[in-house]
Amino acid sequence: xxxxxxxxxxxxxxxxxxxxxxxxxxxxxxxxxxxxxxxxxxxxxxxxxxxxxxxxxxxxxxxxxxxxxxxxxxxxxxxxxxxxxxxxxxxxxxxxxxxxxxxxxxxxxxxxxxxxxxxxxxxxxxxxxxxxxxxxxxxxxxxxxxxxxxxxxxxxxxxxxxxxxxxxxxxxxxxxxxxxxxxxxxxxxxxxxxxxxxxxxxxxxxxxxxxxxxxxxxxxxxxxxxxxxxxxxxxxxxxxxxxxxxxxxxxxxxxxxxxxxxxxxxxxxxxxxxxxxxxxxxxxxxxxxxxxxxxxxxxxxxxxxxxxxxxxxxxxxxxxxxxxxxxxxxxxxxxxxxxxxxxxxxxxxxxxxxxxxxxxxxxxxxxxxxxxxxxxxxxxxxxxxxxxxxxxxxxxxxxxxxxxxxxxxxxxxxxxxxxxxxxxxxxxxxxxxxxxxxxxxxxxxxxxxxxxxxxxxxxxxxxxxxxxxxxxxxxxxxxxxxxxxxxxxxxxxxxxxxxxxxxxxxxxxxxxxxxxxxxxxxxxxxxxxxxxxxxxxx
Ligand SMILES: CC(=O)SCCNC(=O)CCNC(=O)[C@H](O)C(C)(C)COP(=O)(O)OP(=O)(O)OC[C@H]1O[C@@H](n2cnc3c(N)ncnc32)[C@H](O)[C@@H]1OP(=O)(O)O
Ligand SMILES: CC(=O)C(=O)O
Numbered sequence: 001x002x003x004x005x006x007x008x009x010x011x012x013x014x015x016x017x018x019x020x021x022x023x024x025x026x027x028x029x030x031x032x033x034x035x036x037x038x039x040x041x042x043x044x045x046x047x048x049x050x051x052x053x054x055x056x057x058x059x060x061x062x063x064x065x066x067x068x069x070x071x072x073x074x075x076x077x078x079x080x081x082x083x084x085x086x087x088x089x090x091x092x093x094x095x096x097x098x099x100x101x102x103x104x105x106x107x108x109x110x111x112x113x114x115x116x117x118x119x120x121x122x123x124x125x126x127x128x129x130x131x132x133x134x135x136x137x138x139x140x141x142x143x144x145x146x147x148x149x150x151x152x153x154x155x156x157x158x159x160x161x162x163x164x165x166x167x168x169x170x171x172x173x174x175x176x177x178x179x180x181x182x183x184x185x186x187x188x189x190x191x192x193x194x195x196x197x198x199x200x201x202x203x204x205x206x207x208x209x210x211x212x213x214x215x216x217x218x219x220x221x222x223x224x225x226x227x228x229x230x231x232x233x234x235x236x237x238x239x240x241x242x243x244x245x246x247x248x249x250x251x252x253x254x255x256x257x258x259x260x261x262x263x264x265x266x267x268x269x270x271x272x273x274x275x276x277x278x279x280x281x282x283x284x285x286x287x288x289x290x291x292x293x294x295x296x297x298x299x300x301x302x303x304x305x306x307x308x309x310x311x312x313x314x315x316x317x318x319x320x321x322x323x324x325x326x327x328x329x330x331x332x333x334x335x336x337x338x339x340x341x342x343x344x345x346x347x348x349x350x351x352x353x354x355x356x357x358x359x360x361x362x363x364x365x366x367x368x369x370x371x372x373x374x375x376x377x378x379x380x381x382x383x384x385x386x387x388x389x390x391x392x393x394x395x396x397x398x399x400x401x402x403x404x405x406x407x408x409x410x411x412x413x414x415x416x417x418x419x420x421x422x423x424x425x426x427x428x429x430x431x432x433x434x435x436x437x438x439x440x441x442x443x444x445x446x447x448x449x450x451x452x453x454x455x456x457x458x459x460x461x462x463x464x465x466x467x468x469x470x471x472x473x474x475x476x477x478x479x480x481x482x483x484x485x486x487x488x489x490x491x492x493x494x495x496x497x498x499x500x501x502x503x504x505x506x507x508x509x510x511x512x513x514x515x516x517x518x519x520x521x522x523x524x525x526x527x528x529x530x531x532x533x534x535x536x537x538x
Pocket of ligand 1: 015048050074076077078102104113115124144238
């Protein structure tokens with residue numbers, strides 16, 4: 001059975017640019033356009049040439065090889081001809097293959113926001129589309145406020161869409177600009193538009209996520225007949241964002257309800273790069289990926305629950321809607337107080353630790369983890385601390401060095417120039433190979449001073465930790481008031497590119513930090529030995 005073609009249109013670089021806190025440079029835009037082009041998107045909307053110097057420069061050359069490169073802008077202004085409109089000229093002169101106009105399609109919006117007559121707006125739509133066609137570019141029209149306009153005055157809203165279609169727009173895109181429309185309304189209205197004479201193969205959907213329905217609305221529109229879906233990477237966009245293409249794409253490719261009827265430019269092979277694409281984009285935005293993102297989040301295929309882990313070990317399909325590898329993600333079976341033997345066995349096996357299910361030491365490890373979690377530890381996010389604890393309970397852990405005590409001091413004082421300054425100092429007493437050492441260090445804060453002092457002189461282990469660095473430090477107060485407990489999580493990395501998390505818990509933040517720092521160093525020493533195939537004593 002032949003499948004119908006669905007077109008994917010990305011507006012990350014235009015609507016995404018309207019996200020609070022997002023501001024792309026020209027270099028960012030070039031990088032994102034390349035990622036989208038290589039991934040197989042059909043259209044990449046690059047921005048609004050003429051609106052700002054970044055977009056004008058970006059449109060100075062064509063930025064995609066396979067995808068159509070699209071310039072966005074408003075229809076010509078009322079009162080001037082298309083040929084005399086400088087905004088329209090910037091769109092036509094850009095190196096874009098296609099121009100997407102935003103056109104008002106709500107009688108109320110035309111009256112209030114544009115301040116022109118309904119007929120003048122229709123004429124602006126026709127004249128703008130015709131100008132783009134004369135320039136030899138593909139024309140499309142984003143019908144702004146389409147669904148709200150349709151509910152208020154369907155006749156006029158349809159007239160706007162028809163004006164665009166009859167003037168030769170390849171795509172007439174129905175926009176849920178304020179994001180309040182529900183899937184059942186989208187489905188019903190799209191059907192009426194098609195019945196009114198605009199074929200589904202010329203219709204698109206542009207949905208905003210203000211009620212968390214942007215993806216559902218896009219899919220409802222596809223089911224009702226539209227053949228172009230607009231959206232953004234990771235769902236960025238104005239206010240609550242746009243339809244998340246990182247969710248839409250795998251749904252269209254992997255879910256039989258769509259995959260059996262439609263074909264997109266995204267092959268199953270390319271889809272395996274989806275998690276990488278999503279994370280690379282977050283990296284470019286300098287923000288942490290959302291762990292619970294559908295398909296690509298770190299938690300998308302993670303389970304803490306013992307009952308789930310036990311079934312997953314027998315057959316992954318028991319608790320996975322698609323295989324994680326299909327989107328380049330991975331299964332994570334986590335250890336915590338919600339887990340049973342299956343969680344622990346899976347995590348231990350992943351870490352190369354073999355232990356039979358019937359071994360009583362496994363029960364002991366589970367009991368210790370559950371007990372420690374009850375007192376504030378969280379091992380699901382502290383992989384290295386879990387491994388140290390597991391090795392200690394199952395096989396014993398070597399004591400590379402001992403710490404007989406530490407002291408931390410924070411002092412606010414005037415320096416030699418009479419400036420008030422806060423200084424932090426730490427002293428750590430360590431025993432290595434029977435030798436007592438005392439290290440003193442100053443730092444930006446007490447934890448930094450403690451870290452420097454702890455890693456200053458570890459005797460024969462000192463060279464081994466030279467490439468150890470701390471990447472992140474998180475503190476959480478677990479219960480308020482005088483009985484508060486502090487949990488510290490520390491992320492470390494080394495020259496091999498490995499990264500690991502350790503945890504410390506105490507009613508004292510410095511003490512909690514010290515435990516996490518100690519675990520990080522011990523983990524590094526243990527990892528070095530494993531990589532070199534050495535025993536702990538070597
Ligand atoms: C739903 C959406 O996301 S649409 C995309 C919105 N994106 C943006 O606005 C980002 C880029 N925009 C800009 O940089 C600026 O708005 C510019 C450069 C385009 C225009 O700037 P200015 O000329 O200073 O106008 P300003 O932004 O104050 O107001 C927009 C004008 O466009 C008019 N307008 C709005 N939509 C349309 C349209 N579809 N067709 C014609 N004119 C329109 C408005 O009526 C208003 O005109 P007025 O000043 O005569 O009242
Ligand atoms: C065009 C657009 O971004 C909107 O209507 O939401």
